[in-house]
Amino acid sequence: MTCIVVVNPASGSVPENAVDLIDTELAHLSISYDIQTVSSDTLQDTLSRAHETLSANDTLAIWSGDGSLACALELQRDNSPPILALPGGTMNMLHKRIHGDVTDWPAVLKNCLENRNELELASGLISGHRFYVGALFGKLTQLARAREIGRQGQPLKAVGEVLNTTDLLDLTPELVITSEDGNEFQANTMGVFVEDTVPDAFEAGIFSSISMLDLTTAALEALFMDWRIADGVDHIITRTLNVSCDTDHPIHVTLDGEPYDLECPLKLEFQPRSARVLTARQ
Structure with missing residues (x-):
C-alpha cells in the first residue's frame, strides 16, 4: 500500500513543522509514503495528480482544514482511494463528522491506516x-x-x-x-x-x-x-x-x-x- 500525504501549512492548526512530525509518525508504520506540501494555488492540481497516481487500495491523506478537505472529496473518482482526513483547521466540522470524538491527528492517522474502516459520506448539492x-x-x-x-x-x-x-x-x-x-x-x-x-x-x-x-x-x-x-x-x-x-x-x-x-x-x-x-x- 502507498500513502500520499498532502499537507496545507496555511490551515488553521497545522504546525510549522508538520512535514517532520508526520514523517516521524509514518516511519513507524512500515508503509510506502510521500509527503507533499501545497498552497492555495497548487492544492487542486496536487490532489488531482494524487487521485490519478493512487489505486483504490492505496490511501490519500490530507492534513488541512475543512475547505481543503472538501476539495479532496470533490476530486475523488470511483477508482480513487479512500481519503484519510487529518484535523488541521480551526473548526474541523467535517473532520468531526468523519472521526467523531477522535481529534488527535496522530491517533487518527494510526487508527485509520491500521484498521482501514471505510465510511461513505452523504452530502448536499447546490449550484454545483x-x-x-x-x-x-x-x-x-x-x-x-x-x-x-x-x-x-x-x-x-x-x-x-x-x-x-x-x-x-x-x-x-x-x-x-x-x-x-x-x-x-x-x-x-x-x-x-x-x-x-x-x-x-x-x-x-x-x-x-x-x-x-x-x-x-x-x-x-x-x-x-x-x-x-x-x-x-x-x-x-x-x-x-x-x-x-x-x-x-x-x-x-x-x-x-x-x-x-x-x-x-x-x-x-x-x-x-x-x-x-x-x-x-x-
Missing part, C-alpha cells in the same frame, strides 16, 4: 457546490465573512465588515422555501444539515420571526438544547429543497462555514453517496 455538514441561508450568514477576516489576523477590518453590512439586522422574511412534499415556508434564516442519524435525507431548521429577541432566544435554545425543538424553528426532513428570494440580490449562503453569494432560484439535492473516507470511529 457540495456541503458535507451544513448550509446556512440568510443575511446573518454574512457574519462568516467577518470571521474569516478575523482569522487572517485583521480584527479591525473584521469589525468594519460587520459595521458596513447595513442590512444585517433586517430580518424581514425574504426566502421562500419549498420542501419535496410541497410545503412552503417564508423565512429569513435557514439551516440545512447532513446528519448521520438521518441517512437518506436532509434535516432543515427554518426560522421566520422578524424579532431580533426571538432570533436570539432561538439561538440560545439551540445552543443548550436540541435545536429541532427550539421555539420559532420549523424542523423538516426532506431530500430536496427549492429556495427563491423576493428581492433581486443573491442569497447569502455558507457551505460548511465557507461564504458564497448564490443567485436564485436554488435547488438543494440530497446526495446519499458522495465520498469515501477512512474513519477513526471504533
Whole structure:
C-alpha cells in the first residue's frame, strides 16, 4: 500500500513543522509514503495528480482544514482511494463528522491506516457546490465573512465588515422555501444539515420571526438544547429543497462555514453517496 500525504501549512492548526512530525509518525508504520506540501494555488492540481497516481487500495491523506478537505472529496473518482482526513483547521466540522470524538491527528492517522474502516459520506448539492455538514441561508450568514477576516489576523477590518453590512439586522422574511412534499415556508434564516442519524435525507431548521429577541432566544435554545425543538424553528426532513428570494440580490449562503453569494432560484439535492473516507470511529 502507498500513502500520499498532502499537507496545507496555511490551515488553521497545522504546525510549522508538520512535514517532520508526520514523517516521524509514518516511519513507524512500515508503509510506502510521500509527503507533499501545497498552497492555495497548487492544492487542486496536487490532489488531482494524487487521485490519478493512487489505486483504490492505496490511501490519500490530507492534513488541512475543512475547505481543503472538501476539495479532496470533490476530486475523488470511483477508482480513487479512500481519503484519510487529518484535523488541521480551526473548526474541523467535517473532520468531526468523519472521526467523531477522535481529534488527535496522530491517533487518527494510526487508527485509520491500521484498521482501514471505510465510511461513505452523504452530502448536499447546490449550484454545483457540495456541503458535507451544513448550509446556512440568510443575511446573518454574512457574519462568516467577518470571521474569516478575523482569522487572517485583521480584527479591525473584521469589525468594519460587520459595521458596513447595513442590512444585517433586517430580518424581514425574504426566502421562500419549498420542501419535496410541497410545503412552503417564508423565512429569513435557514439551516440545512447532513446528519448521520438521518441517512437518506436532509434535516432543515427554518426560522421566520422578524424579532431580533426571538432570533436570539432561538439561538440560545439551540445552543443548550436540541435545536429541532427550539421555539420559532420549523424542523423538516426532506431530500430536496427549492429556495427563491423576493428581492433581486443573491442569497447569502455558507457551505460548511465557507461564504458564497448564490443567485436564485436554488435547488438543494440530497446526495446519499458522495465520498469515501477512512474513519477513526471504533
